[in-house]
Amino acid sequence: MKTIKELLAMKEQTEKISMITAYDYPSAKQAEAAQIDTILVGDSLGMVVLGYDSTVEVTMDDMIHHAKAVRRGAPNTFVVVDVPFGAIGIDDATDIKNAIDLYKETKGNAIKIEGMHTNLIERCTQIGVPVVSHLGLTPQSVGITGYKLQASSKEDAEQLIKQAQEVEAAGAVMLVLEAIPSDLAEVISEKLTIPVIGIGAGKGTDGQVLVYHDLLNYGSEHVAKFVKQYGDFSTGVDALNNYHKEVKSGAFPSEEFTYKKKVMGETGK
Ligand code: KIV
Ligand code: NA
Numbered sequence: 001m002k003t004i005k006e007l008l009a010m011k012e013q014t015e016k017i018s019m020i021t022a023y024d025y026p027s028a029k030q031a032e033a034a035q036i037d038t039i040l041v042g043d044s045l046g047m048v049v050l051g052y053d054s055t056v057e058v059t060m061d062d063m064i065h066h067a068k069a070v071r072r073g074a075p076n077t078f079v080v081v082d083v084p085f086g087a088i089g090i091d092d093a094t095d096i097k098n099a100i101d102l103y104k105e106t107k108g109n110a111i112k113i114e115g116m117h118t119n120l121i122e123r124c125t126q127i128g129v130p131v132v133s134h135l136g137l138t139p140q141s142v143g144i145t146g147y148k149l150q151a152s153s154k155e156d157a158e159q160l161i162k163q164a165q166e167v168e169a170a171g172a173v174m175l176v177l178e179a180i181p182s183d184l185a186e187v188i189s190e191k192l193t194i195p196v197i198g199i200g201a202g203k204g205t206d207g208q209v210l211v212y213h214d215l216l217n218y219g220s221e222h223v224a225k226f227v228k229q230y231g232d233f234s235t236g237v238d239a240l241n242n243y244h245k246e247v248k249s250g251a252f253p254s255e256e257f258t259y260k261k262k263v264m265g266e267t268g269k
């Protein structure tokens with residue numbers, strides 16, 4: 001398993017860091033077998049696995065349930081677990097309790113927090129909970145921002161640089177930047193010591209993250225401009241339909257798939 005120190009060293013040696021989301025045991029096993037550096041149990045879970053309309057509906061219980069399965073599937077990969085909407089931003093005691101619970105119950109290697117929660121990042125860091133920060137497009141705030149390119153003016157870009165420096169100063173161990181101009185992502189990656197992982201942020205970051213279901217065309221409905229599809233799990237529909245037809249026709253199960261031991265004696269058919 002990669003440690004935070006090793007991820008930092010990868011940035012220093014300009015070795016790119018790969019990250020993929022996973023939400024269950026088999027996807028985590030695949031990610032680990034594929035030698036991907038880090039796994040994110042994203043709250044994108046809500047949309048790609050649970051069929052919610054946005055990440056806003058995802059609960060602590062959802063995240064814990066799925067992250068535990070991911071941990072079992074990928075015991076030797078660095079796992080980051082998303083803090084869901086509504087678990088923080090309440091009051092200091094509640095926020096820190098939820099952060100600790102998520103870290104402790106899932107046995108993740110870090111939690112990820114969207115937005116400028118610098119006090120919470122500091123507090124988590126103090127007590128030993130590693131935090132990955134997520135800035136730029138933060139889907140939990142989609143009710144305010146919409147799904148669109150963020151920091152697209154000079155002024156907003158400069159603010160994002162400041163914010164990135166602030167989360168680093170607060171103790172964040174990594175930063176995810178989503179849907180921002182690539183030149184800005186490159187500047188932020190250069191300015192920060194911690195690894196910066198991009199999604200829709202161009203090639204200048206220290207690593208890349210994509211959503212498992214997007215990358216594999218597995219039931220994802222609309223796919224953003226920045227998604228490259230490396231596989232096509234939609235062919236699973238054809239396989240399921242062939243099974244359906246063979247059940248109807250009786251072609252399945254053929255002898256090959258049948259236990260032929262006779263136990264019914266003379267009267268048996
Ligand atoms: O939930 C998620 O999948 C994420 C990534 C897109 C960064 O936060
Ligand atoms: Na997320």
